[in-house]
Amino acid sequence: MPLIKSISGFRGTIGGKTGANLTPEDIVSSVAGYADWLLRSGATPKVVIGRDGRPSGAVVSALTAATLQSMGIDVIDCGHATTPTVEMAVKTRGAGGGIILSASHNPKEYNALKLLNAEGEFISHEAGQDLINTVESGNITYAEVDDLGTIQHDTTALEDHIEAILDHSLVQVEAIRNAGFRIVLDAVNSVGAISIPPLCEALGVECTVMNGTVNGQFAHNPEPLPAHLQDLIAEVKTSGADLGVAVDPDVDRLALVGPGGQWIGEEYTLVTVADYVLGLEPGPVVSNLSSSRALADLAKAHGQPYYASAVGEVNVVAKMKEVQATIGGEGNGGIIDPRLHYGRDSLIGLALVLSHLATSKKSINELRGLYAHYEMVKDKISLEHELDLSEALYAMEALYPDVPKSNIDGLKLDFPDGWVHLRGSNTEPIVRVYAEAASQARAQELAGGVKARFIEMTQ
CATH class of the missing domain: 3.30.310.50 (Alpha-D-phosphohexomutase, C-terminal domain)
Structure with missing residues (x-):
């Protein structure tokens, strides 16, 4: 595919010609442009990086880290890490920004640089255009030898992420532990395999993992849609599990399967979480224009306002802040809980779904039957x-x-x-x-x- 530069960062396929794909030259120039923007903005010269399980991840990560160091920026490398883990680590590590190395739901030949500000949130459209102009101008100055950045490997970012979820005011840890839930996870051979199981263990949930080798050789199309998850649906049906869970390669999208293999889907992940949250902390709800009407219907049933934003996490977050939303996200299974951080997060999404199941004493199938059907x-x-x-x-x-x-x-x-x-x-x-x-x-x-x-x- 052509190299795409947008508010979502820089994305393309690995290999090919410079400027037409995500080649080493393109990675270096793009990261240098981001570093130049970060330094000009006055942010702390420290950047957190992390990658999903793609085969190109190690190479892209090495190029990214070396370029940041060459710009005089210190690097905190989380290695294999989910997108929300990196987002949270930016703030907890006091960094000036972050770079997530993941092409989300795209096939394995893709990779991307997803760019964060000091809040651990995606950079604004204006900042993105600024750094794109810098990249295209080539007007970048690298650090001299005594000013090169350092690199530190961070092995505890996921532990901190999970601990924050366990401490979350709406996560019913004891109720979940007492429920004795059994789930099946399709980790699509990426970082879901090293993040969801530890969360489940901490919550006392039995977790069976499918496609759990973190090698980026995706066992199926990595977008969590029903056509791609027939093996998961079949496993939930035959195993008698309480819940089936599918995540995308960087674990910011969460799709659900109910007992007996009933497809719940990613659109109703946000509806389910919002139903639980609104019952405890009422307030405005936000999703994007491409999300299901079921969320607006649910908000109305709870007597709360619903707002729609343009598509894209940065746009949803901006609208959530504007209206002081209590919960929000995107209908692709992306849960954004402002109590934890302003980013799509499958880990907090799963913890809130399990809290709803444990406290309502209803199955996910029963809950799905309560919501408007679309x-x-x-x-x-x-x-x-x-x-x-x-x-x-x-x-x-x-x-x-x-x-x-x-x-x-x-x-x-x-x-x-x-x-x-x-x-x-x-x-x-x-x-x-x-x-x-x-x-x-x-x-x-x-x-x-x-x-x-x-x-x-x-x-």
């Missing part, structure tokens, strides 16, 4: 040629004059019985097409109709 379709349109997406989406608006719409992030069409959201991806050369309705058939119909008109219009 079916979602997630499709895409490949961009094979140059396209002014803003202009194309503006033209699409005119094709639906009587349909309520939002254009704060692409184009969302709110039909009476469902919605369709089209937006350009921050990480791939595609247009994402998400749709939701009361049935899979209707969601497919809505998505297919809008997608066909878009393709026809842009050919």
Whole structure:
């Protein structure tokens, strides 16, 4: 894929030609641009790094650490670490920023540099554009020999992350321990295998691990969608487990399977957590425009306001801070609990789900049956040629004059019985097409109709 530079960081495939893929030259220039921005911002010259299980991780990490040191920045290397672990370590280690080396749900040939500020949160659009301009200008000055940075290997960041979850005011540790839960985890051969089991052990939960070798040789497509998790569904069904859990390679997305192999899905992870949190600490709820209507329905049932943000963790966090949300996240299974930190986190997500199960005395299947039922379709349109997406989406608006719409992030069409959201991806050369309705058939119909008109219009 082309090298993509966005507010999500720098992402591409390993190998190939400079400027067209994520090559060593691109990694060095991108990290140097970030380091230059960090130093100009006056932040502490210390950066936390951590990587998922991808085969390229060690090489990308070595290049990243050496470049930061060459810019006069001290490095705290967490090695194999989840995205939320790195985010939290930035603050607990007093660092000026962080770099997560993970391409999230993308296949193993991809990697990425995900850039954090001193709060352990993704950098702003303005900061991202600033450092991209610096990278493209090549106007970067490296440190002289006596000013090179140091490197320190941190082996306790995960322990601190788990300890903070155990101390969390809403995590019912004793109730979970007394419930005797058994779960099955699909760790997709990445860092979920070294982070979720220790959390389960601390909570007294029996955890059976599938795909638990941290080598980045993903046993299936790493995005936690039902089509990719049939083995997990089958294992939960045959084992009699209380819960099936799937995480993506960097463990910021959490999908659930109920007893008997019932697919709960990543969209209802946030709904389940919000139901539990709102019962104890009422307040505003936030998700992005591509998330299920079920969360808005739930908030209304609890008598609390719901707000939608543009897609992207940085946008959800900004909206959560603006409205002082008690819980938020993205419908892709990303739970953001501001009591812990402003980042998507599967570990706190799982702990809150288990707390809900333990205190309600209900199975996840029973809880799912209490929430509004919607079916979602997630499709895409490949961009094979140059396209002014803003202009194309503006033209699409005119094709639906009587349909309520939002254009704060692409184009969302709110039909009476469902919605369709089209937006350009921050990480791939595609247009994402998400749709939701009361049935899979209707969601497919809505998505297919809008997608066909878009393709026809842009050919």
